[in-house]
Amino acid sequence: MNTELEQRLRADMEHATSGVRVPPGLALKAYRHYRKRTITTRAVAAAGTAAVLTAGALGVAEVTGAFGQPAGGAQARTTAYVISRVEHALSAPDMANMVAYTRTVYPAGFTLHPVPGGVNGSGGPAASSPRAGGYEVLWAYHRSTNLSFFTASGQRVFGERITVGEKSLATSVVTYASHTWWKAQSARPAGTRSGSAGCLPGGEIRLNGSPSAWPDFIHSQLACGAYSVAGRQLIDGVDALKITGGSGQITLWVNPVTYLPMELEQGGITQVDFQWLAPTRANLAMLNMPVPASFHQVVPPA
Amino acid sequence: MGSDRAADLESFLAERGELLLRTAVLLAGSREAGEDLLQAALERLLRRWRTIEGDPEGYLRRTLYHLAADNWRQQRAWRTRLRLLQPGAGTAVADGTAEVDLRDSLVRLLRQLPPRQRAAIVARYWEQLSEAESAQALGCSVGTVKSATSRGLARLRELSESSGSSEPAIQGSTRGRS
Numbered sequence: 152m153n154t155e156l157e158q159r160l161r162a163d164m165e166h167a168t169s170g171v172r173v174p175p176g177l178a179l180k181a182y183r184h185y186r187k188r189t190i191t192t193r194a195v196a197a198a199g200t201a202a203v204l205t206a207g208a209l210g211v212a213e214v215t216g217a218f219g220q221p222a223g224g225a226q227a228r229t230t231a232y233v234i235s236r237v238e239h240a241l242s243a244p245d246m247a248n249m250v251a252y253t254r255t256v257y258p259a260g261f262t263l264h265p266v267p268g269g270v271n272g273s274g275g276p277a278a279s280s281p282r283a284g285g286y287e288v289l290w291a292y293h294r295s296t297n298l299s300f301f302t303a304s305g306q307r308v309f310g311e312r313i314t315v316g317e318k319s320l321a322t323s324v325v326t327y328a329s330h331t332w333w334k335a336q337s338a339r340p341a342g343t344r345s346g347s348a349g350c351l352p353g354g355e356i357r358l359n360g361s362p363s364a365w366p367d368f369i370h371s372q373l374a375c376g377a378y379s380v381a382g383r384q385l386i387d388g389v390d391a392l393k394i395t396g397g398s399g400q401i402t403l404w405v406n407p408v409t410y411l412p413m414e415l416e417q418g419g420i421t422q423v424d425f426q427w428l429a430p431t432r433a434n435l436a437m438l439n440m441p442v443p444a445s446f447h448q449v450v451p452p453a
Numbered sequence: 454m455g456s457d458r459a460a461d462l463e464s465f466l467a468e469r470g471e472l473l474l475r476t477a478v479l480l481a482g483s484r485e486a487g488e489d490l491l492q493a494a495l496e497r498l499l500r501r502w503r504t505i506e507g508d509p510e511g512y513l514r515r516t517l518y519h520l521a522a523d524n525w526r527q528q529r530a531w532r533t534r535l536r537l538l539q540p541g542a543g544t545a546v547a548d549g550t551a552e553v554d555l556r557d558s559l560v561r562l563l564r565q566l567p568p569r570q571r572a573a574i575v576a577r578y579w580e581q582l583s584e585a586e587s588a589q590a591l592g593c594s595v596g597t598v599k600s601a602t603s604r605g606l607a608r609l610r611e612l613s614e615s616s617g618s619s620e621p622a623i624q625g626s627t628r629g630r631s
Contacts, residue, residue: 156559156606156609156610156613157578157606159559160559160563160574160578160609161578161579163558163559163560164479164559164560164575164578164579166560167478167479167560168474168475168478168479171471171474171475171478171484171487172471172474173466173467173471173473173474173491174488177466177470177488177491177492177495178459178462178463178465178466178495179459179463180492181462181492181495181496182459182462182495182499184492184496185496185499185500256485256489285485286485302483303483303484303485303486304483304485305484
């Protein structure tokens, strides 16, 4: 290393990575993914066998226990069985009263941009925006959501709070780089009314209204065959039901009792981790999005 | 083996993980991507656990470089984001947030280099490997390391001079190293 460029490069590398620590659980996460791949291979083979042996509108997916071993007892459970369990879960009294927390990690090159009533996303591996490759944290409760998008290095890019009304959506956005904020009222788009999402054979995920719509969504997609049960796995040591859709592009791991999602993976790239929390004062406070005093209000984008 | 293997890996990372992650962050271009890269390398290590002879760190390090040089992220299929709750998806519009995170300008410019050039530069100037060691880590010839390093540095110089940042201009003068 003998030029000023090389010296500065070394110093910048040192600075850029100072304070980097291995996050706790990285080894376990790698181990889980390694196991998932192994199990998926086995599950595909098992599903192929079941398809040959059975017929019917719903089809049957053989459910195996964690790590490919039989679950014990009634080892082969049908999709119909799962549907009946979801219906049972839907009637649980506290189902609609949970605070949802999700953390979504996006691949490099991805950018998000808030607009009235939602967020637009774009990008690809080649994009080079400093916002790219970030993650999103979403808090949701009943019909309110508070979403924050961060750069990969953890800098908050924007916060967006949306409240869904009967006929309209109220959106507030704080953009940190420009020290600005805006709010807007927009018409509630068609197709977002409460109730069943209908059959979405492309594997699309569409929820109507609140986080508690997840079990309803899972129920409707399993019933119409857009998703199917692919097995059982341990997620963070907790038993989970694996459900796939969209020609295998979407994989959901759901709690086999509540049918709330625990983890979601799309195309092997985007990963969403879920937590379902009690509506304590602290958790509900996460729905708030304070605007810093020095920020000024601007006109919302069209 | 199962959870024992995860525990072994955890204790190995507690000891050697920081340096590996710092390398991964530089190779991948961001902390988040670096963690992903290290995780991908760990998964490969787990797949080969029984057959690896000798030092697992050496295998892990080589895997990091191989994955980075092969541009592992771009080999994965691209999918647009999931809509979890809010409706609407389309094309993003610039909103001025490009000013975020302008620290470490050369490292930022490093992200713009092709993966193999970036990997060669990280091997040579971060890990201070010799050309032969770098070639072994990248799985290529010494000649390839030389040319990738030289082109990468030239490109970095070019990018740095044209970036217009507040950083001082880079001089090409040669200085001795103690």
